[in-house]
Amino acid sequence: MRVYGSLFWSLSNLIQTTEPPRVYVSSFWNKPYRTGQNRELFDEEKADLMYDLLEVVPLQCLDKRVTAVMRRALDVQIHAHVVGTMKEKLPSVFGKSKAKKEMLANMDKIFGEVAVKYKLTAADFPKQEDYVAFFEKSQ
Numbered sequence: 328m329r330v331y332g333s334l335f336w337s338l339s340n341l342i343q344t345t346e347p348p349r350v351y352v353s354s355f356w357n358k359p360y361r362t363g364q365n366r367e368l369f370d371e372e373k374a375d376l377m378y379d380l381l382e383v384v385p386l387q388c389l390d391k392r393v394t395a396v397m398r399r400a401l402d403v404q405i406h407a408h409v410v411g412t413m414k415e416k417l418p419s420v421f422g423k424s425k426a427k428k429e430m431l432a433n434m435d436k437i438f439g440e441v442a443v444k445y446k447l448t449a450a451d452f453p454k455q456e457d458y459v460a461f462f463e464k465s466q
Contacts, residue, residue: 351376408441431459
Protein backbone atom coordinates (compact mmCIF):
# COMPACT_ATOMS: atom_id res chain seq x y z
CA MET A 328 0.00 0.00 0.00
CA ARG A 329 2.89 2.39 0.66
CA VAL A 330 4.23 1.86 -2.85
CA TYR A 331 0.78 2.53 -4.32
CA GLY A 332 0.46 5.79 -2.35
CA SER A 333 4.00 6.90 -3.21
CA LEU A 334 3.43 6.15 -6.89
CA PHE A 335 0.34 8.35 -7.07
CA TRP A 336 1.89 11.08 -4.98
CA SER A 337 4.67 11.27 -7.55
CA LEU A 338 2.26 11.16 -10.50
CA SER A 339 -0.31 13.56 -9.05
CA ASN A 340 0.92 16.55 -11.06
CA LEU A 341 0.55 14.54 -14.30
CA ILE A 342 -2.89 13.07 -13.64
CA GLN A 343 -5.63 15.70 -13.89
CA THR A 344 -8.22 13.96 -11.71
CA THR A 345 -8.98 13.80 -8.02
CA GLU A 346 -9.46 10.04 -8.06
CA PRO A 347 -6.38 7.93 -8.80
CA PRO A 348 -6.62 5.48 -11.69
CA ARG A 349 -6.91 1.77 -11.06
CA VAL A 350 -3.63 -0.15 -11.02
CA TYR A 351 -3.79 -3.86 -11.82
CA VAL A 352 -1.27 -6.10 -10.05
CA SER A 353 -0.74 -9.37 -11.87
CA SER A 354 1.55 -11.39 -14.03
CA PHE A 355 0.59 -11.21 -17.70
CA TRP A 356 2.83 -13.80 -19.26
CA ASN A 357 1.73 -17.24 -20.47
CA LYS A 358 3.66 -19.29 -17.93
CA PRO A 359 1.92 -20.73 -14.84
CA TYR A 360 2.38 -18.96 -11.50
CA ARG A 361 4.86 -20.34 -9.03
CA THR A 362 3.42 -21.74 -5.84
CA GLY A 363 3.03 -19.29 -3.00
CA GLN A 364 3.24 -16.22 -5.26
CA ASN A 365 -0.19 -14.62 -4.54
CA ARG A 366 -1.90 -16.75 -7.18
CA GLU A 367 -5.44 -15.78 -6.06
CA LEU A 368 -4.63 -12.07 -6.10
CA PHE A 369 -3.08 -12.30 -9.56
CA ASP A 370 -6.04 -14.28 -10.92
CA GLU A 371 -8.56 -11.81 -9.47
CA GLU A 372 -6.65 -8.81 -10.78
CA LYS A 373 -6.34 -10.37 -14.25
CA ALA A 374 -10.08 -11.12 -14.26
CA ASP A 375 -10.83 -7.52 -13.20
CA LEU A 376 -8.61 -6.17 -15.96
CA MET A 377 -10.23 -8.34 -18.61
CA TYR A 378 -13.69 -7.31 -17.41
CA ASP A 379 -12.76 -3.63 -17.52
CA LEU A 380 -11.22 -3.95 -20.98
CA LEU A 381 -14.11 -5.91 -22.47
CA GLU A 382 -17.10 -4.39 -20.65
CA VAL A 383 -16.37 -1.05 -18.97
CA VAL A 384 -14.13 0.70 -21.52
CA PRO A 385 -16.53 0.25 -24.47
CA LEU A 386 -19.37 1.66 -22.35
CA GLN A 387 -17.25 4.67 -21.39
CA CYS A 388 -16.46 5.29 -25.07
CA LEU A 389 -20.14 5.07 -25.88
CA ASP A 390 -20.91 7.59 -23.12
CA LYS A 391 -18.33 9.98 -24.55
CA ARG A 392 -19.81 9.62 -28.03
CA VAL A 393 -23.33 10.28 -26.78
CA THR A 394 -22.11 13.32 -24.84
CA ALA A 395 -20.31 14.65 -27.93
CA VAL A 396 -23.42 14.20 -30.10
CA MET A 397 -25.57 15.94 -27.50
CA ARG A 398 -23.11 18.85 -27.34
CA ARG A 399 -23.10 19.15 -31.14
CA ALA A 400 -26.92 19.08 -31.19
CA LEU A 401 -27.02 21.87 -28.62
CA ASP A 402 -24.54 23.90 -30.69
CA VAL A 403 -26.73 23.49 -33.79
CA GLN A 404 -29.82 24.43 -31.83
CA ILE A 405 -28.17 27.57 -30.45
CA HIS A 406 -26.95 28.53 -33.92
CA ALA A 407 -30.47 28.13 -35.30
CA HIS A 408 -31.91 30.27 -32.50
CA VAL A 409 -29.31 33.01 -32.98
CA VAL A 410 -29.75 33.07 -36.77
CA GLY A 411 -33.53 33.05 -36.37
CA THR A 412 -33.41 35.94 -33.92
CA MET A 413 -31.12 37.91 -36.20
CA LYS A 414 -33.37 37.24 -39.18
CA GLU A 415 -36.42 38.47 -37.25
CA LYS A 416 -34.63 41.76 -36.56
CA LEU A 417 -33.56 42.37 -40.16
CA PRO A 418 -35.61 44.84 -42.15
CA SER A 419 -37.53 43.23 -44.98
CA VAL A 420 -36.41 45.53 -47.82
CA PHE A 421 -33.83 48.26 -47.22
CA GLY A 422 -30.93 48.69 -44.78
CA LYS A 423 -30.04 45.03 -44.29
CA SER A 424 -26.28 45.54 -44.35
CA LYS A 425 -26.45 48.35 -41.79
CA ALA A 426 -28.71 46.26 -39.55
CA LYS A 427 -26.31 43.30 -39.83
CA LYS A 428 -23.38 45.47 -38.78
CA GLU A 429 -25.33 46.79 -35.80
CA MET A 430 -26.33 43.27 -34.74
CA LEU A 431 -22.77 42.02 -35.04
CA ALA A 432 -21.58 44.94 -32.93
CA ASN A 433 -24.21 44.07 -30.30
CA MET A 434 -23.93 40.28 -30.40
CA ASP A 435 -24.02 40.10 -26.60
CA LYS A 436 -27.56 41.50 -26.68
CA ILE A 437 -28.60 38.92 -29.28
CA PHE A 438 -27.09 36.14 -27.15
CA GLY A 439 -28.89 37.53 -24.09
CA GLU A 440 -32.24 37.58 -25.88
CA VAL A 441 -31.80 34.04 -27.13
CA ALA A 442 -30.72 32.85 -23.68
CA VAL A 443 -33.80 34.36 -22.01
CA LYS A 444 -36.24 33.29 -24.73
CA TYR A 445 -35.05 29.66 -24.91
CA LYS A 446 -33.84 29.25 -21.29
CA LEU A 447 -30.16 28.73 -22.13
CA THR A 448 -27.12 29.61 -20.06
CA ALA A 449 -24.29 31.91 -21.13
CA ALA A 450 -21.89 28.96 -20.97
CA ASP A 451 -23.82 27.24 -23.77
CA PHE A 452 -22.97 29.96 -26.28
CA PRO A 453 -19.78 30.13 -28.34
CA LYS A 454 -17.31 32.97 -27.96
CA GLN A 455 -18.76 36.17 -29.35
CA GLU A 456 -15.58 37.01 -31.26
CA ASP A 457 -15.68 33.67 -33.08
CA TYR A 458 -19.33 34.07 -33.91
CA VAL A 459 -18.88 37.61 -35.22
CA ALA A 460 -15.92 36.47 -37.32
CA PHE A 461 -18.06 33.65 -38.74
CA PHE A 462 -20.86 36.03 -39.75
CA GLU A 463 -18.46 38.61 -41.19
CA LYS A 464 -16.81 35.91 -43.29
CA SER A 465 -20.16 34.61 -44.58
CA GLN A 466 -21.48 38.01 -45.73
